[in-house]
Amino acid sequence: MDQTPASDIAKPIFAVKYLLSPTIALACVLAFRWPIWTRVVLFAWYTHHLLQGMSIHTGEMWSDYSNGSTLGGDLFKTLYMLFLVDPIKDWRHKSDGEKPISERPWWQRIYWCVCAAMTARGVGWNYQVSGVPSPSKLNRSMFLCCTAVRVLASYVLLDVLQFLIQNEPFFNDPQPNSSMRSHNFPTQIFYMILCFGLPYGALRFYYYIGAFIAIASGYSSQEEWPDLFGSWFDAYSVRTLWGRTWHQTYRRQLDSIGKAVAHLLGASRGSPVFQMIRINIAFLVSGVMHAFSGYSIGQHFGVAFPFFIAQPLAIIFEMFFASTTKKYTTSIPFYVRRCIGYTWTLVWFTYSASWYIDPIAQAGFGKNDIVSFSVVRFVLERFIRGS
Numbered sequence: 410m411d412q413t414p415a416s417d418i419a420k421p422i423f424a425v426k427y428l429l430s431p432t433i434a435l436a437c438v439l440a441f442r443w444p445i446w447t448r449v450v451l452f453a454w455y456t457h458h459l460l461q462g463m464s465i466h467t468g469e470m471w472s473d474y475s476n477g478s479t480l481g482g483d484l485f486k487t488l489y490m491l492f493l494v495d496p497i498k499d500w501r502h503k504s505d506g507e508k509p510i511s512e513r514p515w516w517q518r519i520y521w522c523v524c525a526a527m528t529a530r531g532v533g534w535n536y537q538v539s540g541v542p543s544p545s546k547l548n549r550s551m552f553l554c555c556t557a558v559r560v561l562a563s564y565v566l567l568d569v570l571q572f573l574i575q576n577e578p579f580f581n582d583p584q585p586n587s588s589m590r591s592h593n594f595p596t597q598i599f600y601m602i603l604c605f606g607l608p609y610g611a612l613r614f615y616y617y618i619g620a621f622i623a624i625a626s627g628y629s630s631q632e633e634w635p636d637l638f639g640s641w642f643d644a645y646s647v648r649t650l651w652g653r654t655w656h657q658t659y660r661r662q663l664d665s666i667g668k669a670v671a672h673l674l675g676a677s678r679g680s681p682v683f684q685m686i687r688i689n690i691a692f693l694v695s696g697v698m699h700a701f702s703g704y705s706i707g708q709h710f711g712v713a714f715p716f717f718i719a720q721p722l723a724i725i726f727e728m729f730f731a732s733t734t735k736k737y738t739t740s741i742p743f744y745v746r747r748c749i750g751y752t753w754t755l756v757w758f759t760y761s762a763s764w765y766i767d768p769i770a771q772a773g774f775g776k777n778d779i780v781s782f783s784v785v786r787f788v789l790e791r792f793i794r795g796s
Contacts, residue, residue, distance in 0.1 A: 420472075426462070432483075435522070436525075438451050439496050471777055474705060503533050529657075529659065542640075559617045560618055563610050567614060570779070571785075574774070581775035588763055598755065601759045638655065641654055667690035668683075670687075692717045696713070700712070712768040
């Protein structure tokens with residue numbers, strides 16, 4: 410795979426060229442409601458353009474991996490908005506008022522479509538996905554203070570995770586064909602928490618920076634920035650972890666693509682077959698999105714597919730188990746059922762995480778910095794020098 414050297418493109422230029430510009434092009438097509446052939450042409454160009462972006466090597470593995478995942482998500486967001494929905498006709502924001510979007514000046518329609526394309530969870534729109542946490546009830550000043558603390562906490566979390574990963578031979582000096590399953594189970598849990606903590610911390614960090622800037626500048630209110638992740642107390646099953654606790658950034662397009670495929674296959678809406686097709690297709694598309702991350706760091710496309718393909722199997726197992734044992738489990742105390750659920754979810758994610766973590770460990774994920782300035786490293790160096 411050809412990769413552009415880091416010196417050939419700066420991060421701001423990358424963001425404008427591969428994130429902002431394609432979004433504006435998408436908004437223009439949607440705002441003017443151009444015919445289907447223009448949408449096909451745009452999507453073909455968009456796919457080629459994003460693949461070029463995924464081939465750019467920044468010299469930082471974490472940045473390359475994140476870019477691949479982000480551009481992969483944008484690709485399916487574009488597919489969804491071009492062919493599965495008509496935003497001008499179907500979507501409304503709470504601030505739109507009485508006048509239809511289609512009757513507004515062209516520049517207002519384009520801006521409206523840009524906002525729609527960049528609002529992944531649909532907060533404040535009539536298509537807001539389920540599972541989004543309730544809006545904050547804090548006043549503006551308190552919300553800004555709490556958001557600043559969350560930005561700092563997320564940065565410290567990333568710093569700690571970076572320090573731990575860089576000091577684990579499994580990540581910083583991987584042996585050929587090594588697997589986290591060769592370690593004892595507590596160590597596997599530790600590796601799983603390290604790796605899934607990275608996107609958790611990074612997404613929170615950038616999300617709360619955006620929230621702070623948007624609210625401090627008066628561009629939006631705190632009600633438009635609910636927490637990105639749900640409560641970890643809801644992670645008592647694989648289904649609730651994905652559906653309530655984890656972020657819902659791509660849920661709308663993944664679920665819509667899954668439903669569209671289920672309809673094409675003739676499944677009756679609401680039937681068990683429809684639900685199984687919907688869930689499996691949604692995770693399959695998610696696997697393709699994340700496969701672009703591996704592509705961006707030079708791995709084989711789809712190397713982590715088994716992890717994403719396995720998740721709906723666990724969810725279907727949970728649904729079958731719950732339906733067949735319902736009359737036997739109602740007498741079990743609630744807290745016991747919850748403890749069993751948490752244990753099952755932890756065991757499953759630790760086991761299946763190997764399919765996701767092993768490839769990135771083999772790529773040398775622990776050899777690069779994640780944060781530009783490490784507070785942990787700075788403090789330790791000063792402590793060692795002073796002792």
